[in-house]
Amino acid sequence: MDKREEMKTENSMANSTFSDEIPSSFPLSSIFDMPCYMDLLGIQDFDSPSLFDLFPAPMVPPAQSQPPQPQLQQQQTLVPSPASTVPAESSEVVNTPATPNSSSISCSSNEAANEERTKAGGEEEEDQDHEKTKKQLKPKKKNQKRQREPRFAFMTKSEVDHLDDGYRWRKYGQKAVKNSPYPRSYYRCTTAGCGVKKRVERSCDDSSIVVTTYEGQHSHPCPVTPRGSIGISQESAGYGAMGPPFGVHPQQAYIYSSQPPLTHLNPSFHSFVRERRRFGTSPEALLRDHGLLQDIVPSQMRKEPKEE
DNA sequence: CGGGTTTGACCGGCGC
DNA sequence: GCGCCGGTCAAACCCG
Secondary structure (H helix, E strand, C coil), X not given: CHHHHHHHHHHHHHHHXXXXXXXXXXXXXXXXXXXXXXXXXCCCCCXXXXXXXXXXXXXXXXXXCCCCCCCCCCCCCCCCCCHHHXXXXXXXXXXXCCCCCCCCCCCCCHHHHHHHHCHHHCHHHHHHHHHHHHHHHCCCCCCCCCCCCCXXXXXXXXXXXXXXXXXXXXXXXXXXXXXXXXXXXXXXXXXXXXXXXXXXXXXXXXXCEEEEEEECCCCCCCCCCCCCCCCCXXXXXXXXXXXXXXXXXXXXXXXXXXXXXXXXXXXXXXHHHHHHHHHCCCHHHHHCCCCHHHHHCCHHHHCCCCCC
16 A cells, blocks of 8 residues: 555655656667766677677567668677577576676576477477466476576666556566565556566665666567656657557666666667667667567577577 | 456476 | 575555
8 A cells, every 4th residue: 555655755766767868759779888888788899699689689570580780880790699698497597797896787588498408398388488487387298398488588767566558457466585685576468469578676785776687578669658658658769559669758767887887778778789889870770679688589489699 | 348467276297 | 394585476455
């Protein structure tokens, strides 16, 4: 009850922070000029493939096959990427900073490893997955581990636990987290047929950091414009009807490092920025958006990120 | 009344 | 086999 009041207040706080920190005219390209950004991703070279490991290619509709090669001055030089950029499952948060302050935004394909292991089911299993999770209590096929969607985690500096990303979520559980004073909340996308889930928890190291882990891909467009959303509109951001993967909304991923914070970034920034790199900035390219995680966690992810 | 949250119980995976 | 723990269920509750 009071909590909700708090949440509302906090939400607006976050909003204002966002609007203050990120003007809608924030130049995307400048992102790449931020050493901090690269640092926290464990990327030294702008063109390091590790970036692509972290942010695999967005789903490209089969019809369009090859995306037009970006007219980027710098093309990906294929250097073996450190496997360490995608740590194993154990902790949800990948790229866990060596020092508490050394990194923030993280993405996780931690389940991908599992999928490798349990590949048996393969893609066809994917659609049934949502149902399966629901029917978890039912007897399950022997010898078949429950398959999970790829997960994608990132950290956000926010006072709000549940970040508004434009999709509608229903909380279905909350658990105390071991070794953390903060509980973990479980959310499911309320859209029928969409089984995307996300977990939200606060970092025990830094209570101002919210770790959000998405699981699955939205099978529908972003349904709502969050109330009180501000900042870049989807149109102005160049997105199609689907909207940006995380919505260009006031949940600012907060990039920080050992240095003072440089900026707030919307989580969608990563994929968006990356997409710009891949496809250039043509409107066509920008329209190639398929919703929340599709953009970030393409189906190819469980195999090889670059299969092109 | 519909939709969302809370919360204790339950289940399954995994390590020992 | 057992216990721990993460994830989910579902009834009760809350709120607009």
